Amino acid sequence: DTGVSQDPRHKITKRGQNVTFRCDPISEHNRLYWYRQTLGQGPEFLTYFQNEAQLEKSRLLSDRFSAERPKGSFSTLEIQRTEQGDSAMYLCASSLALRGREQYFGPGTRLTVT
Amino acid sequence: TQLLEQSPQFLSIQEGENLTVYCNSSSVFSSLQWYRQEPGEGPVLLVTVVTGGEVKKLKRLTFQFGDARKDSSLHITAAQPGDTGLYLCAKPNFGNEKLTFGTGTRLTIIP
Numbered sequence: 001d002t003g004v005s006q007d008p009r010h011k012i013t014k015r016g017q018n019v020t021f022r023c024d025p026i027s028e029h030n031r032l033y034w035y036r037q038t039l040g041q042g043p044e045f046l047t048y049f050q051n052e053a054q055l056e057k058s059r060l061l062s063d064r065f066s067a068e069r070p071k072g073s074f075s076t077l078e079i080q081r082t083e084q085g086d087s088a089m090y091l092c093a094s095s096l097a098l099r100g101r102e103q104y105f106g107p108g109t110r111l112t113v114t
Numbered sequence: 115t116q117l118l119e120q121s122p123q124f125l126s127i128q129e130g131e132n133l134t135v136y137c138n139s140s141s142v143f144s145s146l147q148w149y150r151q152e153p154g155e156g157p158v159l160l161v162t163v164v165t166g167g168e169v170k171k172l173k174r175l176t177f178q179f180g181d182a183r184k185d186s187s188l189h190i191t192a193a194q195p196g197d198t199g200l201y202l203c204a205k206p207n208f209g210n211e212k213l214t215f216g217t218g219t220r221l222t223i224i225p
Contacts, residue, residue, distance in 0.1 A: 031211070042204070045214070091156050105157050108156055
């Protein structure tokens with residue numbers, strides 16, 4: 001078990017560019033969550049998947065954001081036309097879909113929009 | 115949105131001292147989790163408390179859930195530099211288990 005991995009770890013992009021992040025969950029975990037964390041704050045929920053189905057999206061997830069989990073394994077989070085306000089740490093977590101099961105977090109992707 | 119307020123926001127103390135940080139809400143929780151996050155890493159779960167008045171110990175860390183299940187505290191005895199990090203409380207949402215995090219306490223232990 002290698003844990004949750006995220007790629008890239010850091011991304012610097014210019015305003016207006018598109019970026020895509022990848023998350024590989026723990027292999028047997030059927031739930032996958034995305035969170036965003038800005039400096040000095042706790043993480044905020046963005047969206048989650050159970051298998052390949054995206055079951056909930058936060059109001060934080062504007063129409064410039066899209067997430068997929070096509071085969072119920074890895075997931076991607078794409079941000080189109082990035083804005084400076086998108087600068088944050090994007091965290092992925094996975095768990096089993098059972099009540100009370102722990103979420104395991106990846107190391108995050110730190111996005112800086114210049 | 116249910117807010118979880120943590121205090122203090124920042125805490126810097128000498129190695130060997132004791133400290134307590136708090137997590138408060140106006141609403142009742144079914145359960146509460148505490149996480150520690152180190153720079154450049156994701157949060158790591160320390161403990162889950164479920165029952166009002168519950169006390170759990172993890173080595174030098176003592177977690178308490180308030181009797182009314184609206185607040186929680188984390189007490190660290192004889193703090194060590196390895197305790198440095200961002201301490202977050204979080205409420206799991208019933209059903210989908212998504213987490214609502216508090217504002218965090220950034221703890222620095224000075225050797």
